[in-house]
Amino acid sequence: MFAVNSIRLRQALAALLLAATSLGGHAAEPKVLRYAFPVAEIGFDPTQLSDIYSRTVTAHIFEALYAYDHLARPIKFKPLIAAALPEISPDFKTFVVRLRPGIYFADDAAFKGKRREVVAQDFVYSFKRFADPALKAQGWSTFEEADFVGLTALRKQAIADKTPFDYEREIDGIKALDRYTLQFKVVNPRPRLLQSVLAGNDLRGAVAREVVEFYGDKIMGHPVGTGPFQLKSWTRSSRMVLERNPDYRERFYDAEPAANDAEGQALLARFKGRRLPMVDRVEIAIVEEVQPRWLSFLNDESDFAERVPNEFITLAMPGGRLAPNLAKRGMHSVRTVGAEQVLTVFNLDDPVVGGYSADKVALRRAIGLGIDVEREIRLARRGQAIQAQSQIVPHTTGYSETFKSEMGDFDTARAKALLDMFGYVDKDGDGWRDQPSGAPMLLVRNTQPDNASRQLDELWQKNLAAIGIKIEFKTAKWPENLKSARSGKFMIWGVGSSADRPDGQSALQRLYGPSTGTQNLARFKHAEFDALYDRMQGMPDGPERDALFLQAKRIGVAFMPYKVHLHRIHTDMSQRWMSGFRRPLFWQDWWQYVDIDADHRQSH
Known part of the structure; x- marks a missing residue:
């Protein structure tokens, strides 16, 4: 009972903090990021996803061992749930990763009122799920080619014997050495294992076994991770609402853009030290037709136009420059050749x-x-x-x-x-x-x-x-x-x-x-x-x-x-009250790095 009440107390306090302002005691307007996907999502179980739209959502709910530095060009990796970069053997066959203690999953009924810390065994379980033939994991091929010792054999045994996948069986390829230490062993050298398997919140974040077992075949609609956001409501192929995770740990804006990267350096100077995430809520609509999607942005009904539709690009960016009427409204554009x-x-x-x-x-x-x-x-x-x-x-x-x-x-x-x-x-x-x-x-x-x-x-x-x-x-x-x-x-x-x-x-x-x-x-x-x-x-x-x-x-x-x-070539556009966006190259998470000036939007 104490555990249940303590969680509720923390959530209540978090809600009060979000509602209070530093002056006058007036309720602060929540910072809401609103935009649209052009294609419907599939769901939110990482093992069953390949489409970029579902993965954009899961990337903000789950967290992997490592993340991309969102401003660094060329690309850099940094620890996220891991405490440091992996210890790698000279032959690129053994990788040891130590987790940072004190990172918790978001509160969920599956945990029965107890705070649930992320431990090494969660990654063992999460990675093994990709090998479970019953799940038909879309990302299995990535794990198969990673060549973890014993993982493919474990999968083949389940297929041959027509028995449930044996999650309890320990394998040398993916093993928890203790509560906070993971060891990965591969059959053949894998110099790029960090980027292929150990990074990427969208697919390779920690999933709690209790959550999977609690929701069963409804797991696609109940993602529970350690990330900055939680799924609050979902109307399939229509609308998704995510809110700030009230139990999210203290994490602050930081990055290492190149010295000659003017845009990256400007973003770092503006936001360095801000607590993440900077927005309270994200609302996503599915709008497949380009005209209503673009008009909702022009009419200030959305804050962000991800990938301005080609049909309107000559109006929005004549000659590759922001149209004068949009520039006058204070809009911003980012143009990127996509990977x-x-x-x-x-x-x-x-x-x-x-x-x-x-x-x-x-x-x-x-x-x-x-x-x-x-x-x-x-x-x-x-x-x-x-x-x-x-x-x-x-x-x-x-x-x-x-x-x-x-x-x-x-x-x-x-x-x-x-x-x-x-x-x-x-x-x-x-x-x-x-x-x-x-x-x-x-x-x-x-x-x-x-x-x-x-x-x-x-x-x-x-x-x-x-x-x-x-x-x-x-x-x-x-x-x-x-x-x-x-x-x-x-x-x-x-x-x-x-x-x-x-x-x-x-x-x-x-x-x-x-x-x-x-x-x-x-x-x-x-x-x-x-x-x-x-x-x-x-x-x-x-x-x-x-x-x-x-x-x-x-x-x-x-x-x-x-x-x-x-x-x-992608042209992304934001309203003048949204700031901080820089198009990701290989990762899907970015909501935590942008800010919304709610007062500015309200006064518009």
Whole structure:
């Protein structure tokens, strides 16, 4: 009873502190951050997520051992729940991490009124969940390739025996040495284990076993972490409300921007020493159509326009500069080339576009050559992108601004010649190319019911008609299309992909055979590529690894399981009463680093 009452007392005191001002005793206006997601979330259990929108929410609820320094460019890591950077053996096979005592999960009914401290065993449990076959964890491939001693064997045993995953069985790969000490052991060297597995609040934060067992199959709607925010309400595909965690520990704004980084230094000077988070509440609406999303920002109904819609970019940022009328209103803009890609996925198991024979490869390459990406950038994306040449994205190792390949070519004549050479000609006289066997050929591309997707569909139809290929579109919501892609029940789909770490090899996971069904949506299987990928995992960064990146990129271009179109340029815009935003590159958490001047907004 005392534990229950003490928690309630602390929460009541926290509420009073938030409500009081330093002068006059008047109630302070809560600082509320309001903005919209363009795509619906899936849920909030880290093991079951891959989409960026759900992960943006979980990134503010959960906390990993390490976090990115949000202002540092180049990227730096810093301890979050860990007390210091890991102790790493010279062979990159053993990592020891010591936790900072006194960090607690947010209060929840699952804890039965007791304060629940984070301990080393919580990370053992959280990481093992990704290996549990019953959960079908979207991030399992990352843990599998991390090569933790005994983890894959534990998973395989559960599959073979058709028994529940054995969480109690201790393995050398992920072990709690004591209450606050973790030891990780990997079979092969993993120089980048910190960035691949030990950092990233969105997916690799601490999850309490009591919470998972308490909520069971409803865990997607009950995230409980140690982070700065708690989920207070959720209307699926419509609205999410998060509030400041009243029990969040003392944590203060700090960072290490480069000395010549004027923007980063200015942010540090303004906010250094402020207690985090600086806002009290975050309200997120799902607004899929671009016009109402943009109008809600212009009408001051939202504080932040994340990724200003391309349809309005020429009005908002003519010539790449903030429009005078918006500048007069005190709005701010941030323009960033994203560490991401937009790509077309071909299902390699599909009987029409899949396969590895010369004619099937020729078909995919011809489709790639027939897509006018420059026109897509100019018209559909209003210039807000740069052409891609490979699967590797900007800001990551392996990316080169000078690399050039067929991936970036638009050549209708060459596309037609390839199709003619391999027998994709009109055999029945209906004006459309048929398959080499003589069977009719109809391509089906999955798409979404929004205006941006419709514009892209029109470009696809026009481009493929120009090379004699008939295509139709299958429309569904984005989560449904993702489900179809993961199960291999599709032919072609267009999707975006964001890097979650500075290492470019994470993008190559889309081509890695063992990642089929998770990151490898194309279901591409190529022994030479897989061997190359495995070699890269254990190598330190340097010229030798860079040479392997080049080989990997060339294989991706040659077989074309994906047509990588572009890397998007993001323009984010905030109202004059919101400050502190800087677009994250590889991480999703940023709400705690921004401030809202509630009085200024109220007086507007």
